[in-house]
Amino acid sequence: MWQISSVVFFIFFCIFLGIMVYDPRTLWSGVSFFWMMICLAVSLFFLLSQYSEWLVSHDALIEFLIIVYILSIGCVIAFPGILIVMFFFEGIKVIRREGVKPSNLLSLLFSILMFAYLVVWPMIGNLEKNALGTILYIIIGFSAIYMLSLMAIYSLSAILNLIHLKKNRKADYIVVLGAGVIGRRVTPLLAARIERGIELLRYNPNAVMIMSGGQGPGEDIPECEAMAAYAIEKGVDADRIIKEQKSVSTEENLLFSRKLMHKDNPKIVIVTTAYHVFRALILAKQQGIKCVGFGAKTKWYFTLNALIREFVGYLQMTWKKHISVIGIIAGIIVIVNIIAC
Numbered sequence: 001m002w003q004i005s006s007v008v009f010f011i012f013f014c015i016f017l018g019i020m021v022y023d024p025r026t027l028w029s030g031v032s033f034f035w036m037m038i039c040l041a042v043s044l045f046f047l048l049s050q051y052s053e054w055l056v057s058h059d060a061l062i063e064f065l066i067i068v069y070i071l072s073i074g075c076v077i078a079f080p081g082i083l084i085v086m087f088f089f090e091g092i093k094v095i096r097r098e099g100v101k102p103s104n105l106l107s108l109l110f111s112i113l114m115f116a117y118l119v120v121w122p123m124i125g126n127l128e129k130n131a132l133g134t135i136l137y138i139i140i141g142f143s144a145i146y147m148l149s150l151m152a153i154y155s156l157s158a159i160l161n162l163i164h165l166k167k168n169r170k171a172d173y174i175v176v177l178g179a180g181v182i183g184r185r186v187t188p189l190l191a192a193r194i195e196r197g198i199e200l201l202r203y204n205p206n207a208v209m210i211m212s213g214g215q216g217p218g219e220d221i222p223e224c225e226a227m228a229a230y231a232i233e234k235g236v237d238a239d240r241i242i243k244e245q246k247s248v249s250t251e252e253n254l255l256f257s258r259k260l261m262h263k264d265n266p267k268i269v270i271v272t273t274a275y276h277v278f279r280a281l282i283l284a285k286q287q288g289i290k291c292v293g294f295g296a297k298t299k300w301y302f303t304l305n306a307l308i309r310e311f312v313g314y315l316q317m318t319w320k321k322h323i324s325v326i327g328i329i330a331g332i333i334v335i336v337n338i339i340a341c
Contacts, residue, residue, distance in 0.1 A: 002046040009039035020160070025281040027150075030157035088112070110308055114148070135337050139330045146326060151311050158278035158307070162295045167203040169292060172266040174200050175257045177250060177280065178213020178223035179273070186230050189273060190223070192296040194230050197271040200294060201236065204269070209236065210260060212244040212253040250276075254284050265290075273298050275306045279313055286317075 016032040088111035176197040179190040186194065197209055209231065213223025222245040232238055242260055247253045254270075261268070272280050274295030281293045298306075315322065 002043065002050045005039065005043040005046050009036065009043045012036040012039045023285070024157075024161050025278075025285045027153050027157050029160050030153040030155075033156060033160060034153065085111075088115075135334060138333050138337075142329055142333070143326050146322075146329075150322065154278070154311050154314060155307065158275070158310075161278050161281055161293060162274055164292070164294065167200055167294075169200075169204060169269055170267055171200070171204040171207040171269045172263050173210055173257075173261055174204065174207050174269045174271060175210045175212055175253070175291075176227060177253045177270065177272040177276070178211070178227065178247070180216060181213075181219050181221070181223050181226040183218075183220045184226055184229075186223075186226050189296075189298060190227065191230060192298060193271055193273060194227055195234070196294060196296040198231060198234055198236055200269055200271065201240065207269070208240045208242055210242045210244055210257045212247055212257045214245050214248050214252075216248060250280055251283055251287075254280070254287055254289055258287070258289055268292075269294060271296065273306070275303050275310055279310050279317075282314065282317070 012032065012035050016029070016036045019026070019029050019032050174197050176193050179193060180187055181190065194211075201207055201209055211224040211227035211231070213227060215222040222243075224243040224245045228238070228241045228243055231241060244253070244257050244260055247256045250272075268289065268291035270277070270280055270284060270291050270293045272293065272295065274297060277293035277295045281291065284291050
């Protein structure tokens, strides 16, 4: 069994590697990684079982394999509880530091809803004895599990798209996405994006930076003007900066920036805040823009809250597909229950 499970693991490893090399800007990157790790855990289980007598005489090796196995299994089992606690306390921290407003309540509400689903909802479901109540319970339960799984895969895919083995991508263009300015001054969040772009510019000597951002309410100048001024103050040559000043959204950032690129099949790097990278890459893929994304750091407690907003943004882009999946499964559940009765 160890040989078979190892072959299955190798197959999923190749699938995951192929997706990451070809184009990781998809949820399949997270799905393939998840199943690869499941296959790894199964393979380790059979390895420990099949060769236990030989491994006993190799203390260091067996200890390493047991630790890896326990971590892989433990993370899966403890994941819901860790997620609830993490989002709850980070949600409180967001409210204390950023104030009470709807956008700052997402982390806290998410943790409460998860707790209600995992603890309260099963008790409610057990009270339902009639057929209609059972059907509703199953459909709602499946929908909740589907959305939680989708968010977990989205988060995992987002993390995978932030991992880069090298900063020198032989880039032609480094597109820094705008994030609002105060008067004529960049915000700390936008400054972090520009700093990340400047760092990548040093590793890609043939690249130019595209500062992308128009003028919004309360801004004295277009974002790109403030971004360019900040970069020049940091020592960037003005000749290596292109300003894109029409965009007012991420979609337009990407669309208008691409129109400023004169090279055929350019190598493009997108720079934005870490939690925003994956959705920006998905939007770029929808526009046919081939690129990679690098993330600028921000406060951890703010990242969790923003990640939920990004996931909601992703759902707005793809809601028809996911509603179809839930609708099909709900129909199957209803049909099966009718036949069973």
